[in-house]
Amino acid sequence: xxxxxxxxxxxxxxxxxxxxxxxxxxxxxxxxxxxxxxxxxxxxxxxxxxxxxxxxxxxxxxxxxxxxxxxxxxxxxxxxxxxxxxxxxxxxxxxxxxxxxxxxxxxxxxxxxxxxxxxxxxxxxxxxxxxxxxxxxxxxxxxxxxxxxxxxxxxxxxxxxxxxxxxxxxxxxxxxxxxxxxxxxxxxxxxxxxxxxxxx
Amino acid sequence: xxxxxxxxxxxxxxxxxxxxxxxxxxxxxxxxxxxxxxxxxxxxxxxxxxxxxxxxxxxxxxxxxxxxxxxxxxxxxxxxxxxxxxxxxxxxxxxxxxxxxxxxxxxxxxxxxxxxxxxxxxxxxxxxxxxxxxxxxxxxxxxxxxxxxxxxxxxxxxxxxxxxxxxxxxxxxxxxxxxxxxxxxxxxxxxxxxxxxxxxx
Numbered sequence: 001x002x003x004x005x006x007x008x009x010x011x012x013x014x015x016x017x018x019x020x021x022x023x024x025x026x027x028x029x030x031x032x033x034x035x036x037x038x039x040x041x042x043x044x045x046x047x048x049x050x051x052x053x054x055x056x057x058x059x060x061x062x063x064x065x066x067x068x069x070x071x072x073x074x075x076x077x078x079x080x081x082x083x084x085x086x087x088x089x090x091x092x093x094x095x096x097x098x099x100x101x102x103x104x105x106x107x108x109x110x111x112x113x114x115x116x117x118x119x120x121x122x123x124x125x126x127x128x129x130x131x132x133x134x135x136x137x138x139x140x141x142x143x144x145x146x147x148x149x150x151x152x153x154x155x156x157x158x159x160x161x162x163x164x165x166x167x168x169x170x171x172x173x174x175x176x177x178x179x180x181x182x183x184x185x186x187x188x189x190x191x192x193x194x195x196x197x198x199x200x
Numbered sequence: 201x202x203x204x205x206x207x208x209x210x211x212x213x214x215x216x217x218x219x220x221x222x223x224x225x226x227x228x229x230x231x232x233x234x235x236x237x238x239x240x241x242x243x244x245x246x247x248x249x250x251x252x253x254x255x256x257x258x259x260x261x262x263x264x265x266x267x268x269x270x271x272x273x274x275x276x277x278x279x280x281x282x283x284x285x286x287x288x289x290x291x292x293x294x295x296x297x298x299x300x301x302x303x304x305x306x307x308x309x310x311x312x313x314x315x316x317x318x319x320x321x322x323x324x325x326x327x328x329x330x331x332x333x334x335x336x337x338x339x340x341x342x343x344x345x346x347x348x349x350x351x352x353x354x355x356x357x358x359x360x361x362x363x364x365x366x367x368x369x370x371x372x373x374x375x376x377x378x379x380x381x382x383x384x385x386x387x388x389x390x391x392x393x394x395x396x397x398x399x400x401x
Binding site: 125126127132135140141142143144147148149150151152153154155156157158159160 | 283284286287288290291316317318319321322326327376377381382384385388390
């Protein structure tokens, strides 16, 4: 990476030789779009999104993006630092790489980072009604916040089928165009309530 | 006549007849168990080894593995059970027809094992009743076979005329628990090395 990355606060080189670009949260999308679309960069593959919280409570929480350019066989890491005192929120890169969908959901599930603009920000590993907090945060007790019996009770009362997929949501969006009987069947389904389309 | 809680009739001939029926039925049941494998982790690999030709639990009548709970006799939970799977194994257990038995295979299924954390059920006996616990991490196939033979022994000791044994278990209350909350808390308490784990809050 020779040319300076727009919006970059600073650049580091990791021990394995990879470049780490630190970006301010406000400029993340702009930088990511530049990394993806600029000829000579072409980071067309989002390998992973994860987050790091340090034991030092003063240090900001980092959201880390691993990018790879399949054509150039090059990698880069982009880090966004979110101060622990402020709101843990950053723009979603789902618009650039659709693969960010589940990756960002996992970061949301485990760290409680909100991704603005994510189409479907729900928990992905823990069940959707999980109420104990965000398991990978440093202030989360290893055994969870509730007693074991309460955890068993909540787990048994969770409905494993009460999930909706993006397909179901797109069906819900198209509900106005569906035949009446099919719409009724979908609405009464066991797999959770499908919301009414906004235009009906 | 049989009194409540009494397994065997007091009439000699009737008791002999019941013994004979029990022997026939229990031998048939014990020697043709259809296992429902619920493999979630590395124990499932040992389970497969037990099923495969070298150890071959078909020798003990488990020729047919039932991959549908509705045709299974024994649920073998092989591996750790996260809370997210708790309602799933409970439903599978409920779907199995009576008579049914459960083998808890390995340390994680029996006690939570090393996974004393927020995501893991601390012993599947907090979710479903367990007949045989097989220790090990994971147990060798011989261990599982020994557990299966113990289950045979247990089945052969049951009586067809003891209706209590084959009654479907009902949850204690509307919370859906099968044990009192205090019991669940007690058996889920940390033990061994896990008490030294770092707790950050």
